[in-house]
Amino acid sequence: MSFGIPFAPxxxxxxxxxxxxxxxxxxxxxxxxxxxxxxxxxxxxxKYRAGSPADRSGERSRSAPLEIAWTTATLVVAxxxxxxxxxxxxxxxxPPADAIEIAGLGKxxxxxxxxxxxxxxxxxxxxxxxxxVVVSLASQDVIHSFFVPAFxxxxxxxxxxxxxxxxxxxxxxxxxxxxxxYCGTEHSGMVGWVVAMQPEDYAAWxxxxxxxxxxxxxxxxxxxxxxxxxxxxxxxxxRAPDLHGxxxxxxxxxxxxxxxxxxxxxxxxxxxxxxxxAAGYEPVMPSFxxxxxxxxxxxxxxxxxxxxxxxxxx
Amino acid sequence: xxxRIGAVPATYMGEGSGPRAWLxxxxxxxxxxxxxxxxxxxxxxxxAMAVLIRVELATPAGDLVSDDAYDRLFSIHGIIMVxxxxxxxIPATLGNFLLPLMIGARxxxxxxxxxxxxxxxxxxxxxxxxxxxxxxxxxxxxFYTPFSTMFSNSYVSAAAFGVFIVxxxxxxxxxxxxxxxxxxxxxGLTWFRLPIFVWxxxxxxxxxxxxxxxLAASLILIVLERVFxxxxxxxxxxxxxxxxxxxxxxxxxxxxxxxxxxxxxVVSEILPCFSRRPLFGYTAVALSSMAIAIFGFLxxxxxxxxxxxxxxxxxxxxxxSYCVAIPSAIKVFNWSLTLRKGEITFETSMLYALGFLGLxxxxxxxxxxxxxxxxxxxxxxxYFVVAHFHYIMVGGMVTAFMAGIHFWWPKITxxxxxxxxxxIAAIVTFLGFNLTFFPxxxxxxxxxxxxxxxxxxxxxxxxxxxxxGAVVLALGYLMPLFYLGWSLFRGxxxxxxxxxxxxLEWKTTSPPPPHNFDETPVVDGPPYRYxxxxxxx
Ligand SMILES: [Cu+2]
Ligand SMILES: [Cu+2]
Numbered sequence: 001m002s003f004g005i006p007f008a009p010x011x012x013x014x015x016x017x018x019x020x021x022x023x024x025x026x027x028x029x030x031x032x033x034x035x036x037x038x039x040x041x042x043x044x045x046x047k048y049r050a051g052s053p054a055d056r057s058g059e060r061s062r063s064a065p066l067e068i069a070w071t072t073a074t075l076v077v078a079x080x081x082x083x084x085x086x087x088x089x090x091x092x093x094x095p096p097a098d099a100i101e102i103a104g105l106g107k108x109x110x111x112x113x114x115x116x117x118x119x120x121x122x123x124x125x126x127x128x129x130x131x132x133v134v135v136s137l138a139s140q141d142v143i144h145s146f147f148v149p150a151f152x153x154x155x156x157x158x159x160x161x162x163x164x165x166x167x168x169x170x171x172x173x174x175x176x177x178x179x180x181x182y183c184g185t186e187h188s189g190m191v192g193w194v195v196a197m198q199p200e201d202y203a204a205w206x207x208x209x210x211x212x213x214x215x216x217x218x219x220x221x222x223x224x225x226x227x228x229x230x231x232x233x234x235x236x237x238x239r240a241p242d243l244h245g246x247x248x249x250x251x252x253x254x255x256x257x258x259x260x261x262x263x264x265x266x267x268x269x270x271x272x273x274x275x276x277x278a279a280g281y282e283p284v285m286p287s288f289x290x291x292x293x294x295x296x297x298x299x300x301x302x303x304x305x306x307x308x309x310x311x312x313x314x
Numbered sequence: 315x316x317x318r319i320g321a322v323p324a325t326y327m328g329e330g331s332g333p334r335a336w337l338x339x340x341x342x343x344x345x346x347x348x349x350x351x352x353x354x355x356x357x358x359x360x361x362a363m364a365v366l367i368r369v370e371l372a373t374p375a376g377d378l379v380s381d382d383a384y385d386r387l388f389s390i391h392g393i394i395m396v397x398x399x400x401x402x403x404i405p406a407t408l409g410n411f412l413l414p415l416m417i418g419a420r421x422x423x424x425x426x427x428x429x430x431x432x433x434x435x436x437x438x439x440x441x442x443x444x445x446x447x448x449x450x451x452x453x454x455x456x457f458y459t460p461f462s463t464m465f466s467n468s469y470v471s472a473a474a475f476g477v478f479i480v481x482x483x484x485x486x487x488x489x490x491x492x493x494x495x496x497x498x499x500x501x502g503l504t505w506f507r508l509p510i511f512v513w514x515x516x517x518x519x520x521x522x523x524x525x526x527x528x529l530a531a532s533l534i535l536i537v538l539e540r541v542f543x544x545x546x547x548x549x550x551x552x553x554x555x556x557x558x559x560x561x562x563x564x565x566x567x568x569x570x571x572x573x574x575x576x577x578x579x580v581v582s583e584i585l586p587c588f589s590r591r592p593l594f595g596y597t598a599v600a601l602s603s604m605a606i607a608i609f610g611f612l613x614x615x616x617x618x619x620x621x622x623x624x625x626x627x628x629x630x631x632x633x634x635s636y637c638v639a640i641p642s643a644i645k646v647f648n649w650s651l652t653l654r655k656g657e658i659t660f661e662t663s664m665l666y667a668l669g670f671l672g673l674x675x676x677x678x679x680x681x682x683x684x685x686x687x688x689x690x691x692x693x694x695x696x697y698f699v700v701a702h703f704h705y706i707m708v709g710g711m712v713t714a715f716m717a718g719i720h721f722w723w724p725k726i727t728x729x730x731x732x733x734x735x736x737x738i739a740a741i742v743t744f745l746g747f748n749l750t751f752f753p754x755x756x757x758x759x760x761x762x763x764x765x766x767x768x769x770x771x772x773x774x775x776x777x778x779x780x781x782x783g784a785v786v787l788a789l790g791y792l793m794p795l796f797y798l799g800w801s802l803f804r805g806x807x808x809x810x811x812x813x814x815x816x817x818l819e820w821k822t823t824s825p826p827p828p829h830n831f832d833e834t835p836v837v838d839g840p841p842y843r844y845x846x847x848x849x850x851x
Binding site: 004045 | 376381382385452454456458460461464465466548549550552554555556589590591594595619620621622625628629632633636639640643644646647650651653654655656657658659660668671672675676679680682683685686687688689690691692694695696756759760761763764765766767768769770772773775
């Protein structure tokens with residue numbers, strides 16, 4: 001900051017310095033190239049302006065070695081930038097195993113977050129400093145996008161599927177949370193704050209929010225209220241798979257394919273059970289599409305995931 | 315040509331006046347005028363909306379218009395500027411006028427189709443304008459689903475249908491150009507003697523014909539889902555919202571090249587002329603246009619790195635995006651080297667062409683940031699992207715359009731304009747442009763999301779600069795309206811070849827006769843044979 005004019009966003013996550021290194025490297029490279037080209041064009045324009053005494057004799061010969069060298073050099077730089085960006089990007093795919101999982105839900109026009117302990121907040125997200133947080137994102141209606149500039153993270157929340165974004169806050173403070181994907185009338189009002197706190201403050205904050213049911217417990221209650229348990233827990237009338245340990249394991253399907261039981265699979269099993277039927281079972285499970293909203297779905301998923309040992313997560 | 319001196323030659327402009335003679339013409343030169351008038355109206359309409367948007371954004375609070383009005387403003391600004399101005403801009407005006415002249419033909423291959431394309435264009439764009447008057451559309455020019463199909467309460471179907479119809483006019487123009495270049499070249503005008511402008515028109519026409527049907531399909535699917543509830547994109551109906559993005563960008567990334575290749579063609583004519591030297595690396599420039607047109611179809615996924623698309627797909631699209639950058643880099647280099655050892659003069663169109671070179675380069679370099687996956691995660695859907703594509707589309711294409719209009723104005727109208735005013739306008743535009751859009755790069759890096767009606771106050775400084783720039787830029791665009799308008803009726807008569815340029819279009823009179831050439835020209839050498847013998851030293 002100089003004279004109060006901002007030139008760069010705050011760095012407040014473990015990812016931010018890495019992204020910024022690449023950004024500034026690109027800035028240096030593009031400015032060097034841009035200034036070189038500008039100097040070339042301006043230099044020629046001045047030197048070879050009509051009537052100038054500059055020497056114009058001789059052909060403007062092409063030099064093959066020079067052109068090949070120049071093209072390869074650009075290619076090498078371009079691929080180096082690609083690789084650098086790609087390596088950082090692939091880190092998004094692998095959150096640390098001990099990350100706290102928070103359920104985030106976008107809807108026109110607010111963000112709702114639920115912590116593992118069941119604490120719920122709107123347009124604010126409290127996270128501890130120094131601990132990885134995975135936000136699993138869903139949308140109730142249209143596409144939204146979870147964007148925290150200070151963390152250099154962004155991920156669309158797409159209706160009909162679960163997406164993830166993870167970060168580790170490094171600085172305590174309040175940071176902007178924006179919806180970055182245009183979502184209708186109050187798109188620019190779909191903003192909030194991420195509040196990064198020291199771990200002990202975070203623990204105290206969670207405490208203050210009251211200790212009701214955890215997200216998984218809320219899911220378990222739903223599981224009973226919706227009648228899932230009637231089929232899935234040692235029912236005599238219907239034969240349905242035991243859901244303990246299903247998440248994170250490969251499942252054999254009736255059409256003799258095998259799929260990984262990830263969040264997408266669980267979500268589809270609940271909303272479109274006929275699409276992928278577990279091998280050895282009758283396709284009698286009713287669809288719960290329209291009966292559970294995205295928020296309830298997140299509770300159910302949290303419960304089903306809690307039935308698998310932690311290290312099984314895909 | 316000397317025998318014409320004294321006699322008043324018949325020109326296409328004098329061939330019958332009155333609305334009938336113009337509205338039912340099949341002369342490509344008059345159809346070009348029909349387009350020019352329509353596009354000028356759309357450009358200033360879209361521009362007026364941009365000015366309103368910038369005035370709104372001069373303060374952090376959303377206080378000038380309501381949020382719904384703001385959403386309608388940026389949506390129609392985008393729709394008008396992309397489909398009713400940029401896509402047809404150079405091809406339908408300069409391309410229509412010059413393509414037959416440059417290849418020594420009497421008209422396009424299908425003159426009636428050409429006129430029909432204009433009516434289809436007017437009908438389609440009129441349909442979309444109706445939706446604006448009826449209540450507007452608020453989906454942005456990108457029509458993302460499921461917002462556009464299931465949630466927006468605005469006139470999406472009408473707007474999308476209008477764009478769908480305009481697509482047909484694009485396809486008609488494309489087919490016409492392709493056939494014309496294949497079939498109507500003058501004797502001796504082999505492919506590698508074609509001016510680069512013709513090459514880029516050809517490449518553009520190919521992309522138009524190949525990509526536009528995909529846009530048409532996706533817009534129709536939107537209308538089907540919206541009106542009949544047929545589930546294609548809405549997950550609630552069993553559809554997939556990302557499918558739309560794939561279809562849309564499969565069209566819209568190539569469309570970016572529809573919107574820039576013609577500009578590249580224009581400056582490839584102007585730079586050699588005012589440097590009095592041949593275009594440097596002709597073959598490389600010609601072939602890189604084709605490379606751009608083809609590889610442009612392979613990178614659409616770079617708009618979707620954070621959309622939930624697989625990370626591995628992201629890797630591939632990022633890699634390919636860097637590959638597409640190469641042909642553009644080759645062109646920039648060859649244009650710059652064209653100046654070398656030249657006898658450079660700085661007429662208005664040359665100033666615009668040099669402006670293009672700078673702005674296109676700085677827009678293209680920003681593309682390197684956007685293609686870098688981890689950086690894109692941060693700047694995607696922020697003002698960084700807004701700045702990037704305005705540098706290419708406005709700084710590049712609109713500047714090239716202005717360059718071309720000034721360069722061929724004497725040929726088109728047979729009149730000269732004031733060089734002084736022209737130069738002032740070119741410089742004002744360049745300064746205003748940078749003042750408007752450079753701050754937006756900074757805003758994007760700071761994290762300012764796009765399509766925001768109100769924003770946190772810490773972004774205000776850069777927004778104010780940008781809004782101030784917009785006023786200067788508007789001035790730069792309004793000036794030509796006046797001095798060119800004056801020139802059209804009062805300007806001094808133009809000679810046949812005021813810039814001492816090569817190219818067949820300069821071999822005929824200004825303005826050309828209805829059938830372009832009294833005798834079919836014969837070509838016996840490569841283009842850009844500068845300096846001309848009469849240049850002297
Ligand atoms: Cu949103
Ligand atoms: Cu693209």
